[in-house]
Amino acid sequence: MTNADTHVGTAAETPGPSGATAQEARLPYRIEIKDLNIYYGDFLAVEKVNLAIEQRSVMAFIGPSGCGKSTVLRTLDRMHEVTPGARVEGQVLLDGQDIYAPNVDPVLVRRTIGMVFQRPNPFPTMSIYENVVAGLKLQKDGRHRGRAMDDIVEQSLRGANLWEEVKDRLSKPGAGLSGGQQQRLCIARAIAIQPEVLLMDEPASALDSISTLAIEDLIRELKSQYTIIIVTHNMQQAHRIADNTAFFNLAGVGQPGHLIESGPTHVMFNNPKNQQTIDYIQGRFG
Ligand SMILES: Nc1ncnc2c1ncn2[C@@H]1O[C@H](COP(=O)(O)OP(=O)(O)O)[C@@H](O)[C@H]1O
Ligand SMILES: [Mg+2]
Numbered sequence: 001m002t003n004a005d006t007h008v009g010t011a012a013e014t015p016g017p018s019g020a021t022a023q024e025a026r027l028p029y030r031i032e033i034k035d036l037n038i039y040y041g042d043f044l045a046v047e048k049v050n051l052a053i054e055q056r057s058v059m060a061f062i063g064p065s066g067c068g069k070s071t072v073l074r075t076l077d078r079m080h081e082v083t084p085g086a087r088v089e090g091q092v093l094l095d096g097q098d099i100y101a102p103n104v105d106p107v108l109v110r111r112t113i114g115m116v117f118q119r120p121n122p123f124p125t126m127s128i129y130e131n132v133v134a135g136l137k138l139q140k141d142g143r144h145r146g147r148a149m150d151d152i153v154e155q156s157l158r159g160a161n162l163w164e165e166v167k168d169r170l171s172k173p174g175a176g177l178s179g180g181q182q183q184r185l186c187i188a189r190a191i192a193i194q195p196e197v198l199l200m201d202e203p204a205s206a207l208d209s210i211s212t213l214a215i216e217d218l219i220r221e222l223k224s225q226y227t228i229i230i231v232t233h234n235m236q237q238a239h240r241i242a243d244n245t246a247f248f249n250l251a252g253v254g255q256p257g258h259l260i261e262s263g264p265t266h267v268m269f270n271n272p273k274n275q276q277t278i279d280y281i282q283g284r285f286g
Helices: 003-007 069-075 106-112 128-137 146-159 179-192 209-222 235-241 265-270 275-285
Strands: 029-040 043-054 058-062 086-094 113-116 197-201 227-231 244-250 257-264
Touching: 029 069, 029 227, 043 069, 043 227, 043 244, 058 069, 058 235, 069 197, 069 227, 069 257, 106 113, 113 179, 128 146, 128 179, 146 179, 179 197, 179 209, 209 227, 209 235, 235 265, 244 265, 244 275, 257 265, 257 275, 265 275
Parallel strands: 043 257, 058 227, 058 244, 113 197, 197 227
Antiparallel strands: 029 043, 029 086, 244 257
């Protein structure tokens, strides 16, 4: 192989350990959504989504109520199809592998991906400790026992910025925490399974402004390790935390939602291309 050969096809996708330009250092896509149609029974809720999400970045989904933000999010960990009659057409590639391929076990997909919901939902009768390990216990191989569990609990709670507040009361019920603490507990539970991707559906919408900012700080920290997709109806929040933003819209009630435009957040907010995006962003900010 000549010198020329070794350079062809490698320079662009393999940034060197040092001295790589910003462009070369761009991370590969972790998730690629291809021609995705999402149905509830006969109802086409979201039509023909094509979107790539870079690894270790924050992507925000914005758009009016009913445009399909939550529906798209739930297709990314195969939770959508848990609703009777719900199905998809198209592909969702996670690291190049279609999670909808016939040989893929949806349970395994859900274990690779952590989900955080709008309302903090710790298991009310379980302790803080038990809440963090709840997802791990579902893993059949029983790898995590005793000391290892303790370490995972500490790491996950530290990761969720909650450790210092709860380390002396791990055996107390999770339900005894404040709303913001409960949501961080749910984030700890989600990251305890060591997911590659974290999905968050309006994770701060039930929280006060101080807890919201704590969650936003946490999201900014977590993106160094995880690919994060967050649904938010709060445009300022998208502006503050998201590297990239995707705007969804629908023509009217009963019509399918569409992805209208996506791109770097600063472009989406300052210089969007599509008139629908412009109208939405001006309407919501103005
Ligand atoms: N479980 C369900 N069964 C039937 N239709 C649903 C269900 N959940 C959501 N939808 C419909 O799918 C569309 C998208 O909803 P959703 O994803 O919740 O929007 P968003 O999160 O953007 O507000 C809406 O028309 C909604 O009524
Ligand atoms: Mg929603």
